[in-house]
Amino acid sequence: MRKFILLSLFALLGVVTIARAELGHGLQPALGVNAATDYESVAATDGSGLPTGSGSVNDGKEIYVSQCAACHGLDGRMRGNALAGGEGTLASTNALKTVGSYWPYATTLFDYIQRAMPYGNEKSLSDDQVYAVTAYVLHMNGLLAADVRLNAATLVEIQMPNREGFYLAP
Amino acid sequence: MANFSDQEPDYSASAGNGLLSRRQWLRLGVGGAAASLVAPVWAAGGTSVEPWRSGAGAPPSHYGDQPSLASLKREQISAHPFGLQAGASSTPLQLLNGTITPNGLHFERHHSGIPEIDPSAHRLTIHGLVRRPLSFDYEALLRYPMVSRVLFMECSGNSYRNTLNKALDETAGGLNGLISCAEWTGIPLHYLLDEAGLDASATWVVAEGADAAGMNRSVPLSLATSDAMLALYQNGEPLRRSQGFPMRLLVPGCEGNLSVKWLRSLKVMNQPAHTREETSKYTDLQLDGMARQFSLRMGVKSVITSPSGQMHLPKKGVFEISGLAWSGHGSVRAVEVSADGGRSWTEAVIQSEVGEHKPVRFRIPWRWGGQPAVLQSRAVDSAGNVQPTRSQALQNVAPGFSYHYNGIQSWQVNAKGRVSNVHA
Numbered sequence: 001m002r003k004f005i006l007l008s009l010f011a012l013l014g015v016v017t018i019a020r021a022e023l024g025h026g027l028q029p030a031l032g033v034n035a036a037t038d039y040e041s042v043a044a045t046d047g048s049g050l051p052t053g054s055g056s057v058n059d060g061k062e063i064y065v066s067q068c069a070a071c072h073g074l075d076g077r078m079r080g081n082a083l084a085g086g087e088g089t090l091a092s093t094n095a096l097k098t099v100g101s102y103w104p105y106a107t108t109l110f111d112y113i114q115r116a117m118p119y120g121n122e123k124s125l126s127d128d129q130v131y132a133v134t135a136y137v138l139h140m141n142g143l144l145a146a147d148v149r150l151n152a153a154t155l156v157e158i159q160m161p162n163r164e165g166f167y168l169a170p
Numbered sequence: 171m172a173n174f175s176d177q178e179p180d181y182s183a184s185a186g187n188g189l190l191s192r193r194q195w196l197r198l199g200v201g202g203a204a205a206s207l208v209a210p211v212w213a214a215g216g217t218s219v220e221p222w223r224s225g226a227g228a229p230p231s232h233y234g235d236q237p238s239l240a241s242l243k244r245e246q247i248s249a250h251p252f253g254l255q256a257g258a259s260s261t262p263l264q265l266l267n268g269t270i271t272p273n274g275l276h277f278e279r280h281h282s283g284i285p286e287i288d289p290s291a292h293r294l295t296i297h298g299l300v301r302r303p304l305s306f307d308y309e310a311l312l313r314y315p316m317v318s319r320v321l322f323m324e325c326s327g328n329s330y331r332n333t334l335n336k337a338l339d340e341t342a343g344g345l346n347g348l349i350s351c352a353e354w355t356g357i358p359l360h361y362l363l364d365e366a367g368l369d370a371s372a373t374w375v376v377a378e379g380a381d382a383a384g385m386n387r388s389v390p391l392s393l394a395t396s397d398a399m400l401a402l403y404q405n406g407e408p409l410r411r412s413q414g415f416p417m418r419l420l421v422p423g424c425e426g427n428l429s430v431k432w433l434r435s436l437k438v439m440n441q442p443a444h445t446r447e448e449t450s451k452y453t454d455l456q457l458d459g460m461a462r463q464f465s466l467r468m469g470v471k472s473v474i475t476s477p478s479g480q481m482h483l484p485k486k487g488v489f490e491i492s493g494l495a496w497s498g499h500g501s502v503r504a505v506e507v508s509a510d511g512g513r514s515w516t517e518a519v520i521q522s523e524v525g526e527h528k529p530v531r532f533r534i535p536w537r538w539g540g541q542p543a544v545l546q547s548r549a550v551d552s553a554g555n556v557q558p559t560r561s562q563a564l565q566n567v568a569p570g571f572s573y574h575y576n577g578i579q580s581w582q583v584n585a586k587g588r589v590s591n592v593h594a
Contacts, residue, residue, distance in 0.1 A: 112446040
């Protein structure tokens, strides 16, 4: 009798285990993943997710003038949409948050431009063009020399001025 | 707004400036008290028949109906230079009662408009630090086990305009309406993450939307694997397009931006991505120039929705003060109300079901004798957090950059019964 109870218990456990396994593993048929079409790559601060390719400040300026300046201003300082300026203002009552004054990581710029810009024609730029516009916006902020070609390796190396300006919320 | 006659029963006072005892409030229907509660409308003589009492009404409708009152609509808050597609619309809190927000009135905040997604062409992909990357289509996801929870959703920028120096003369919804509540139904996210198999080094999940903004946010794995869900239904019906159809992430208690709409992919990582939304935006810049990042849980908060901004008290008498309270740190434990700008307080009735991240409806009777008053509510949550005053909430905040603001809302009632927003 005892053996029977034990066996029953094991059987019951087995059923439970199978049910749990089904719940978490393949309850419904999943599909294969196509990296090219199923997600936008995430450009992280360590450079993972950044594509190959490169762009120059000059190429970026050309794209910026035709596709970005209308909202951000030719000098990147349009009120409400400023990308440059504001250095040293964060600890004042008149803080101006821009890429140069506030953003802690340069990779964020690539990630955001590739997915969300230009507004109204998102995801229309090639990887090289995104590198180029990223380069130009960094250049506007005095964070990239005019003759540097930006790629995954050079982008990750850029030290943003406000890198140490954040702390994790308790 | 509930409006009662001057000949109210003999209430006892519970705090200054006319606040009455909550203990008597919900027993009013019992016995003789009801007779004197509401000023009766005496039946007029004659035999006239109103038009709706004769002849058939409209046939049943396929979907919904027009709202019963034309005024029942969201307010557009168009503060974005790009236009309405990157703007917000707020729930008209002052026109609603109870705790659930009708789907047509849930607040909206989009970064690049509402996409029209073909559900048969939509995939949810899990990739990154997983044993096997997976894609799911909508039909497959509909067959997963689901859970339902009543939860608040609040935009990180809700009540932002109350942080400005000038107290704007707006309605409760116009000022604080980027908070809504729904019964959300969906798949516990860990079912899907488990199926893909999390790598031991996984610490964050980066969620991405399928909208033009490709909105992406890093979610701590502890949140993603505890009570986060892949939401597919809202108040019983498939999500509205404006709320993420066919599917959205839902992270209970956290700033709305984290609950990425039109969810397309989840990348499991060993670091946050530091996306634009979690660095440039939605971080809390302090007066010393430092910024708090990943301040995801919404603080304990309450708003009196009636009487509230731009309402008129028609005459002296007893009114029900009523409002909503919620917390991202747990459940609401108590709500106190003041009618004298915070000098004296008394506890309101919490008259709806209490639960984790579930908004409650509070009520308390108040006798307005025609005197000026400042009405306030202050919520306390199960973690012991007390809703701060406006000045406490703004103490270390850089002016103009206030996300996660949960200061006490003050409504001033003047001698004519006009109610308006005031900084007190």
